[in-house]
Each structure stands twice: as C-alpha cells, then as structure tokens.
Amino acid sequence: MPHTPHPPASRPRVRARSRLRAAALLASAVSVCLVAASAPPTPLGVGDRLFPHLGNPGYDVAAYDLSFTYSGSNSEPLRAVTTIDARTTADLERINLDFAHGKVDSVEVDGESAGFAAAGEDLVVTPGSPLGEGERTRITVRHTSDPVSPEGREGGWVRTADGLAMANQADVAHLVFPCNDHPSDKANFTFRVTAPEGLTAVANGLPTDVDRTGGSTTWTYRTAHPMATELAQVSIGRSTVLHRTGPHGLPVRDVVPTEHRAALEPWLAETPGQIAWMEEKVGRYPFDTYGLLMADATTGFQLETQTLSLFERELFTDPVYPKWYVESIMVHELAHQWFGNSVGPATWSDLWLNEGHATWYEALYAEETADEPMEARMKAAYGASDGWRAKGGPPAAPKPPASGSKTGIFRENVYDGAALVLYALRQEIGRPAFERLERAWVTRHRDGTATTADFVRLASETAGRDLEDFLHGWLYGEKTPPMPGHPDWKPIAAERAPKAAAGNPHGE
Numbered sequence: 199m200p201h202t203p204h205p206p207a208s209r210p211r212v213r214a215r216s217r218l219r220a221a222a223l224l225a226s227a228v229s230v231c232l233v234a235a236s237a238p239p240t241p242l243g244v245g246d247r248l249f250p251h252l253g254n255p256g257y258d259v260a261a262y263d264l265s266f267t268y269s270g271s272n273s274e275p276l277r278a279v280t281t282i283d284a285r286t287t288a289d290l291e292r293i294n295l296d297f298a299h300g301k302v303d304s305v306e307v308d309g310e311s312a313g314f315a316a317a318g319e320d321l322v323v324t325p326g327s328p329l330g331e332g333e334r335t336r337i338t339v340r341h342t343s344d345p346v347s348p349e350g351r352e353g354g355w356v357r358t359a360d361g362l363a364m365a366n367q368a369d370v371a372h373l374v375f376p377c378n379d380h381p382s383d384k385a386n387f388t389f390r391v392t393a394p395e396g397l398t399a400v401a402n403g404l405p406t407d408v409d410r411t412g413g414s415t416t417w418t419y420r421t422a423h424p425m426a427t428e429l430a431q432v433s434i435g436r437s438t439v440l441h442r443t444g445p446h447g448l449p450v451r452d453v454v455p456t457e458h459r460a461a462l463e464p465w466l467a468e469t470p471g472q473i474a475w476m477e478e479k480v481g482r483y484p485f486d487t488y489g490l491l492m493a494d495a496t497t498g499f500q501l502e503t504q505t506l507s508l509f510e511r512e513l514f515t516d517p518v519y520p521k522w523y524v525e526s527i528m529v530h531e532l533a534h535q536w537f538g539n540s541v542g543p544a545t546w547s548d549l550w551l552n553e554g555h556a557t558w559y560e561a562l563y564a565e566e567t568a569d570e571p572m573e574a575r576m577k578a579a580y581g582a583s584d585g586w587r588a589k590g591g592p593p594a595a596p597k598p599p600a601s602g603s604k605t606g607i608f609r610e611n612v613y614d615g616a617a618l619v620l621y622a623l624r625q626e627i628g629r630p631a632f633e634r635l636e637r638a639w640v641t642r643h644r645d646g647t648a649t650t651a652d653f654v655r656l657a658s659e660t661a662g663r664d665l666e667d668f669l670h671g672w673l674y675g676e677k678t679p680p681m682p683g684h685p686d687w688k689p690i691a692a693e694r695a696p697k698a699a700a701g702n703p704h705g706e
C-alpha cells in the first residue's frame with residue numbers, strides 16, 4: 199500500500215554522534231544528504247539472483263521488537279509497532295526497509311522523527327541527519343499489519359478458523375512488518391502480542407511475560423538464537439498450549455485448536471522420540487524449545503517456522519494420509535530446525551540445502567521406522583530428475599519464480615531432486631564419511647548462514663579429496679549425472695515420468 203511521503207521533522211538539537219564529527223566532514227555529509235534528499239526514493243535489494251529487490255544494503259539488523267494488537271477479528275488490520283536495532287555497514291542518508299502491506303503512521307530514528315515514503319515494496323526512511331558507517335541505530339515504525347492478503351499475493355498472515363498464524367516464506371515477511379527481508383540477515387526477536395480475553399497468543403522462542411489488563415492479555419516471547427524473517431511465527435486463536443519434555447529436558451510445547459485437542463494429542467506425543475532420532479543422526483537439537491502449531495486453515499503446505507513448525511490440522515485428521523507419511527512430514531519440518539533454520543541459506547539459490555536435507559531425513563525416517571525403502575524413492579527421483587531440472591533448473595541454480603506463482607521456487611528439483619544429490623554423495627564417499635559431514639555441517643555453521651560452495655568445501659575436507667567436479671554436475675548440470683553404484687538407473691522420458699517421485703506436497 200502506498201505511503202504518503204512525509205518530510206523529516208525539524209530537529210531541536212544535534213545528535214551527539216554528529217557533534218563528534220569534524221566540521222569539514224559534517225559539512226560534506228550534509229551537502230551530500232541535501233542532494234540525495236532531492237532525488238526520489240528508490241527500492242533497493244541485496245542482489246539475490248531469485249529475488250533481486252529483497253533485503254537492503256547498508257546495515258545489519260541485530261534485533262527486532264514486534265508489537266501487535268489484535269482486535270479479535272482476523273479481517274481487520276492489527277495495530278503494530280516494529281523496532282529495529284541495527285548497525286550500519288555503510289554511510290547512509292536513507293534507510294530502506296522492506297514493507298509493502300500496511301499503513302505507516304510514523305517513523306523515528308534514534309528517538310527523533312524521520313521522513314518516510316514508499317518505493318516499490320520498500321519503506322524508505324530519511325533521518326534528519328545521515329548515519330555513518332559502523333554506528334548503532336534504532337528505527338521505530340508505527341504501522342498497521344493487514345491480515346487480508348493483497349490481490350495476487352499470498353502469504354504473510356494466514357487467517358485460520360479462529361484467528362491468525364504466519365507463513366512468511368520465502369519473500370512475504372514484509373507484508374507483515376517492516377524488516378530486512380532476506381535470510382542472510384538473521385537477528386534476535388522479541389514478540390509482544392495483545393489479544394482479547396479468551397484468545398491465546400504464541401510466538402517463536404520462549405515466553406517471558408504474560409500481562410492481563412482489563413479485557414485483554416499481552417504475551418511476550420523472545421528467541422535465544424538469531425532467526426531469519428521468513429521463519430517468524432505468531433499464532434493467535436482459541437488455542438490450547440500443551441507441554442511435554444523432550445531429550446535432555448528440552449521444553450516441547452504444541453499449540454492446537456482447543457476443540458481438536460483430543461484428536462491431535464496422539465500425533466504430538468511422537469515429537470520427543472522424533473527429536474531423539476534426529477539427534478542420533480546429526481547431534482544436539484539447536485534451539486531452546488520445539489513444538490507444532492496446528493492451524494485450522496488450508497494452506498497446501500507445512501512450514502518450518504523456527505522452534506514452532508506450522509502444520510495444517512487436516513494433515514493429522516484426514517484419514518487419506520497414512521500414518522507413516524504423516525510422521526515423515528513431521529520429521530521433515532523438524533529436520534529443518536537444523537537444516538534451514540540453525541544453518542540458514544546465504545541466498546535463495548542455496549534453498550536446496552534446506553529442502554534437500556529435510557527431504558533426506560524425511561525419507562530416512564520412513565525407511566527406518568516404516569520399511570519404506572530409501573533406494574526405491576531415490577531411483578524414482580532419478581528417473582524424474584531430468585524433467586525436474588528442465589522445469590525448475592538444477593538443484594543449486596533454480597529458475598526464478600513465475601510471477602504470482604503460489605509455489606514460487608518450491609519445486610520438485612529442490613525437494614527429492616536435491617535429496618538425490620545427497621544420495622549420490624553418500625554413494626560416492628560412503629556412509630561413515632557422509633554422516634561425519636552432516637554433523638560437521640550443522641556444527642560449523644550453527645546460528646549462521648552458509649552457501650553451496652561452503653558445503654562442497656566441507657564435503658571435500660571430510661572425504662579427504664576434491665569433490666568439486668563430482669558435485670558440480672549434480673548441483674548445476676542440465677542433465678542428471680550417472681548414479682554411483684547404480685549404472686542401471688536411467689532417466690525417464692519426460693512424457694513417461696511421474697509428476698513427482700514419492701514427492702512431498704506437504705513439506706516446505
């Protein structure tokens with residue numbers, strides 16, 4: 199929604215940091231600022247190959263403090279305040295934030311009123327004086343957050359039968375709150391959610407405060423580990439929060455529609471064992487809590503929001519889905535807590551590292567607990583792989599999303615197609631080296647981001663030989679290379695290939 203441009207308010211005093219600058223430097227900065235301010239605001243981006251205008255250069259976010267006030271109707275905008283603590287990485291006359299679906303009432307930079315205007319899907323903020331490289335700054339935006347999706351653009355808030363949840367992947371967190379909406383810029387989060395009596399609010403991380411005043415309650419949650427904006431989660435509804443204990447005393451909390459609690463409880467009881475299974479494969483769970491958010495909504499996907507994975511309730515209550523399949527999808531989203539959340543993608547082209555690993559452990563769990571052979575699934579994926587590459591690009595170089603596409607970049611090539619890469623790697627280097635690689639990957643890059651090149655280097659280091667040539671064809675080739683150990687595996691002609699090889703329409 200367009201924002202009305204506002205000029206910066208006059209400043210009654212000069213900032214302390216500005217007083218410390220040399221007079222000549224200050225004069226130069228002011229003259230540059232005046233020239234820049236005369237030009238129209240423009241949208242920026244960090245140059246992601248798949249989402250060129252996503253994210254913004256010039257600063258690194260350290261923390262978000264998000265406050266939402268919910269009226270009780272999920273068709274009315276929420277009142278919101280977003281506070282961003284950041285450090286500048288360049289001299290800035292303007293600060294671009296990603297924000298595209300709400301009304302901005304005011305913006306402050308370091309406690310003083312700032313100008314703002316819309317440019318594309320950016321909110322462009324003009325402080326009264328420029329910011330120097332290496333400075334800490336606080337940006338406060340008072341705005342609305344609209345849960346009704348804009349035409350032709352789904353995601354952000356998800357309206358459930360009794361309230362709201364979030365699904366921000368890949369590029370729609372900025373439909374909910376102003377942010378630097380790119381996975382390369384992780385930050386800590388604090389959530390403060392106010393809702394009328396009778397509703398329950400839950401968010402990523404652990405609760406720190408509950409304040410009941412009059413007819414409303416404010417819940418506060420904080421993350422203990424940095425998180426990408428696409429993984430933020432807030433649930434508001436007539437919910438019950440169920441508590442149990444996972445390995446090593448890990449707090450496990452699940453959020454379910456109160457009326458469906460009894461039907462969902464048997465599924466939720468599986469989570470501690472699934473966490474223990476994943477820990478046997480790759481090491482200690484990387485966060486301070488985990489659980490499932492069962493949303494009474496039809497989304498067409500599940501989502502690995504950090505520490506609180508989003509699921510459609512119907513996945514667990516519709517008898518069409520076999521038990522082993524549902525449990526494997528639960529493990530898919532759990533595996534993402536290591537692969538995609540703790541170790542995030544540096545760019546969206548590195549998505550295969552998220553989805554390929556989650557699909558891998560989904561398939562491995564099905565093999566070990568339900569006698570669903572991994573080899574059969576991978577052979578079917580091999581047959582379909584050339585078709586997937588033609589349609590969506592090779593796993594590490596996916597084609598850009600089609601305009602208005604609901605599925606975006608989430609195609610078969612980054613699910614089973616990427617798991618196939620991991621299968622080929624295990625065939626090439628052997629199971630023991632592959633398992634050492636998996637543990638080393640999530641340990642070395644914990645709480646950070648990593649690239650495909652980082653994975654290739656670590657694979658080579660772990661195997662004790664250069665794997666760049668071997669992995670290049672699997673990751674970037676137009677055609678699927680021969681599978682080590684399976685010379686009989688052949689691609690299937692596109693017209694004969696299945697639409698998906700044991701595909702995963704419910705996992706993201």
